[in-house]
Amino acid sequence: MTETTQSAATPAGIIAKIVPPPAEHPPREYGRAFAPANIALSKYWGKRISALNVPANSSVSISLGHLGARTHISTLKAGDRDEIILNGTRLAPDSDIALRTASFLEEFRRAGYNYFFRLSSETNLPIGAGLASSAAAFAALVLALDDLFAWNLDRRRASILARLGSGSAARSVYTGFVVWHAGTAPDGMDSYAEPLDSDWPELALGLVIVSSRRKHIGSRSGMEHTRSTSPLYAAWVKQAESDFQTICDALRKKDLTKLGETAEANALMMHAAMLAARPPIIYWSPATLRVIQQVHRLRREEQIPIYFTIDAGPNVKLIFEAQQSAAVKRVFPESEIILPGGEPAP
Numbered sequence: 001m002t003e004t005t006q007s008a009a010t011p012a013g014i015i016a017k018i019v020p021p022p023a024e025h026p027p028r029e030y031g032r033a034f035a036p037a038n039i040a041l042s043k044y045w046g047k048r049i050s051a052l053n054v055p056a057n058s059s060v061s062i063s064l065g066h067l068g069a070r071t072h073i074s075t076l077k078a079g080d081r082d083e084i085i086l087n088g089t090r091l092a093p094d095s096d097i098a099l100r101t102a103s104f105l106e107e108f109r110r111a112g113y114n115y116f117f118r119l120s121s122e123t124n125l126p127i128g129a130g131l132a133s134s135a136a137a138f139a140a141l142v143l144a145l146d147d148l149f150a151w152n153l154d155r156r157r158a159s160i161l162a163r164l165g166s167g168s169a170a171r172s173v174y175t176g177f178v179v180w181h182a183g184t185a186p187d188g189m190d191s192y193a194e195p196l197d198s199d200w201p202e203l204a205l206g207l208v209i210v211s212s213r214r215k216h217i218g219s220r221s222g223m224e225h226t227r228s229t230s231p232l233y234a235a236w237v238k239q240a241e242s243d244f245q246t247i248c249d250a251l252r253k254k255d256l257t258k259l260g261e262t263a264e265a266n267a268l269m270m271h272a273a274m275l276a277a278r279p280p281i282i283y284w285s286p287a288t289l290r291v292i293q294q295v296h297r298l299r300r301e302e303q304i305p306i307y308f309t310i311d312a313g314p315n316v317k318l319i320f321e322a323q324q325s326a327a328v329k330r331v332f333p334e335s336e337i338i339l340p341g342g343e344p345a346p
C-alpha cells in the first residue's frame with residue numbers, strides 16, 4: 001500500500017492563500033461562468049494528499065468543447081443555507097449533489113467569505129453518459145465565484161480552487177488539451193492544470209452509453225479503497241506517470257496510434273488496479289466488454305484506427321479522428337460523436 005501524505009494545509013487555508021481578503025471584494029449582483037467537461041486520456045486514480053485532492057500522478061485530458069456546465073451565482077440576503085438549483089429544479093438540501101456543493105462553499109465561508117449562496121447550474125451533458133459532470137460543475141462554480149467577487153484569478157489559481165471541489169475539475173477551467181501536474185509541494189500549490197500545446201481539431205470522441213444507472217461507488221471512495229487495498233496500486237501510479245509523458249508527446253505529434261494504444265492500456269491498468277482491490281471494484285458490465293471487443297475487431301479486421309478509454313463506470317469513450325465518424329456510426333449507431341475542437345464554448 002502506498003501512503004498518502006498528511007498535509008497541514010486545509011482547503012480553507014488554501015482558499016485564503018489564493019483569493020484576496022473579503023473586505024476588499026464585496027459581492028456584485030451575480031456572477032456567471034461556463035466550464036466544459038473533460039475526459040482523461042491518461043488518468044488520475046489515487047491521491048497523494050486526500051483532503052486537498054492532490055493526485056498521486058499527473059494526467060492529461062481533452063475538454064469537451066461546448067458540453068459542460070453553465071452556472072449563475074448570487075449571495076442570499078437572508079437564510080442559513082445555500083440554495084442549489086440544477087437544470088431548473090431546486091435540489092433537496094440533503095441530496096448528494098447539494099451536500100457536496102454546500103460543503104465546498106463552506107470552505108469559502110471558513111476562509112472569510114461568510115455568505116450563503118443561490119446557485120443555479122444548467123448542463124447540456126448527455127444525461128447519464130458517465131461524463132464526469134462534477135468536473136464541469138466545480139470548475140464553473142469557481143469561475144462564477146471569481147466573477148461574483150471580481151477576484152480576477154488567473155486560470156492556474158482557479159484550477160487549484162476547482163481541484164478542491166473535485167480533482168478532475170482542475171482540468172475543466174480550460175478548453176482543448178489540458179495537463180494536470182501532480183506536483184510535490186506539501187500544500188499542493190504546485191498541483192494545477194494548464195493547457196497542452198497541441199493543435200488537433202480532428203481528434204474526436206464517441207460516447208457509447210451502455211448504462212445510465214448511477215455508479216454504485218463514487219470516485220472518492222473508489223480511489224481510496226484502491227489505494228489502501230490493491231496490491232497493483234503502486235505499479236499503477238508508476239505506469240500512469242510514464243503514460244502521461246507518452247500521451248503528451250503523442251498529442252504534440254498528433255500520433256493517433258501512440259495516443260490510442262497508450263490511452264487504452266492506461267484505462268485498462270486503472271481498472272486492473274480496481275479489480276485487484278479487496279473486495280474488488282468492478283465498474284464494467286458485460287456490454288462494456290462487448291464494446292471493447294468490437295473496437296479491437298475493427299482495428300484487427302478492418303484496419304480502422306479506433307481506440308477507447310473508460311472511466312469510473314461501464315460506458316466507453318471511443319477515440320478516433322473525424323474521418324472515421326461514419327465507421328463509428330455504422331458499428332455503434334447509438335453513439336454520440338463529439339468533436340471537442342470543432343465547436344467553440346458558448
Ligand code: PMV
Binds near residue numbers: 042044134169220
Ligand atoms: O475527479 P474525480 O473524483 O471525479 O475522479 C476522476 C476519475 C476518472 O475520471 C476515472 C479519471 C480522471 O482522471 O478523470
